[in-house]
Amino acid sequence: xxxxxxxxxxxxTLTSKExxxxxxxxxxxxxxxxxxxxxxxxxxxxxxxxxSALSEVIFASRTSFVENFNSTLFSxxxxxxxxxxxxxxxAFLYWRLIRRYRQMQLRHIISELHYIAEGNYDHRIxxxxxxxxxxxxxxINGLVDSTVTAIEEERxxxxxxxxxxxxxxxxxxxxxxSIIGYLGLIEDRQYRSEEDLLKYTHTAYVKAxxxxxxxxxxxxxxxxRQPSVPIHSIxxxxxxxxxxxxxDFELESSKKGIxxxxxxxxxxxxxxxxxxxxxxxxxxxLTNALKYGKGATKIIIEAEKVGTEVVVTxxxxxxxxxxxxxxxxxxxFYRVEESRSQETGGTGLGLAIAQSIVALHGGYxxxxxxxxxxxxxxxxxxxxx
Numbered sequence: 001x002x003x004x005x006x007x008x009x010x011x012x013t014l015t016s017k018e019x020x021x022x023x024x025x026x027x028x029x030x031x032x033x034x035x036x037x038x039x040x041x042x043x044x045x046x047x048x049x050x051x052s053a054l055s056e057v058i059f060a061s062r063t064s065f066v067e068n069f070n071s072t073l074f075s076x077x078x079x080x081x082x083x084x085x086x087x088x089x090x091a092f093l094y095w096r097l098i099r100r101y102r103q104m105q106l107r108h109i110i111s112e113l114h115y116i117a118e119g120n121y122d123h124r125i126x127x128x129x130x131x132x133x134x135x136x137x138x139x140i141n142g143l144v145d146s147t148v149t150a151i152e153e154e155r156x157x158x159x160x161x162x163x164x165x166x167x168x169x170x171x172x173x174x175x176x177x178s179i180i181g182y183l184g185l186i187e188d189r190q191y192r193s194e195e196d197l198l199k200y201t202h203t204a205y206v207k208a209x210x211x212x213x214x215x216x217x218x219x220x221x222x223x224x225r226q227p228s229v230p231i232h233s234i235x236x237x238x239x240x241x242x243x244x245x246x247x248d249f250e251l252e253s254s255k256k257g258i259x260x261x262x263x264x265x266x267x268x269x270x271x272x273x274x275x276x277x278x279x280x281x282x283x284x285x286l287t288n289a290l291k292y293g294k295g296a297t298k299i300i301i302e303a304e305k306v307g308t309e310v311v312v313t314x315x316x317x318x319x320x321x322x323x324x325x326x327x328x329x330x331x332x333f334y335r336v337e338e339s340r341s342q343e344t345g346g347t348g349l350g351l352a353i354a355q356s357i358v359a360l361h362g363g364y365x366x367x368x369x370x371x372x373x374x375x376x377x378x379x380x381x382x383x384x385x
Contacts (some may be wrong), residue, residue: 012127018104021096027097035091040085064134113140121148167348169339171214175207182207195272217349224277231360233272233384238310239264241275242301245282249290249299258296258316260286262301269310271382277357278380281365285314285376286348291320293374309363315375321367329367330355 108249124141182200191197246260296318332350358365363380
């Protein structure tokens with residue numbers, strides 16, 4: 001019985017049948033070699049016996065080749081042909097047995113390969129071999145490893161798609177149910193006054209906007225997740241970009257009593273990137289800070305040039321994000337507090353979109369939170385390769 005796990009390397013153990021095959025191969029080979037040797041010696045003896053000139057040459061060189069060489073070639077114990085044939089026979093016999101043994105090893109490897117092909121992907125060929133067969137085994141095991149990785153990745157993607165459909169269906173169904181309910185009341189004229197009618201239509205309108213926001217975010221998320229999405233890079237000043245963003249959010253932030261500030265070092269940071277997509281990143285971060293930064297009085301956007309990259313930090317002094325939630329913030333549809341997400345109407349895709357856009361630019365984003373500041377830090381290369 002096989003163990004479906006990565007086994008320790010071991011030598012191939014031949015079965016009793018295979019050992020018998022090797023023994024039979026050796027016996028047959030030895031018999032054939034004896035027959036061939038006798039035939040060659042007989043032929044040589046015949047040639048020497050019939051050719052007197054050749055005999056004289058052989059006898060003349062007997063001190064360097066063979067002493068007491070006669071026409072029978074069998075009588076002299078010092079005959080050099082006998083040990084020569086013996087060495088050649090041993091070498092041939094060894095080659096035949098090794099060749100046969102290699103074939104048996106290959107048979108074992110093929111058997112293991114068939115076992116893996118039956119679906120036992122946790123199993124690996126455990127044989128310790130040498131030479132080409134060892135390279136073959138290593139290549140097969142490497143191929144199985146890469147195949148298993150590809151299968152697991154495909155399963156993960158399939159699971160991810162199922163989760164995406166489930167989450168989208170759930171988030172669309174909630175506002176859609178409200179829209180259908182209120183429009184149904186209007187359709188059945190179940191309102192007592194024009195004020196009720198306006199209330200129902202307003203609620204249906206708000207829920208429809210929530211659905212549109214989800215659909216837009218979902219479209220943006222799937223678009224930026226494609227590795228082939230085009231990046232329209234231009235050279236721009238990051239400091240000027242964040243200052244413009246701060247000005248755009250000034251009215252909304254002042255209504256909530258929050259001050260938006262910018263800090264830059266140096267005063268101008270020129271870089272390459274897709275400004276339209278990067279604006280979407282900062283819009284998402286600033287919107288989140290305004291929505292979820294409970295108790296915040298300041299939002300600060302810091303831009304700093306560090307070596308060959310720019311580091312942009314968007315931080316607020318609002319409520320701290322729980323430590324266990326930091327690693328999941330950039331997962332799609334993740335919300336730190338479900339109740340809060342229902343109140344603010346977020347789709348849970350903003351940070352996932354931001355992460356994808358930053359990755360398209362060759363950078364990365366992460367979050368950290370302390371009682372003083374909750375910060376989202378973005379690293380972007382100044383020049384795109």
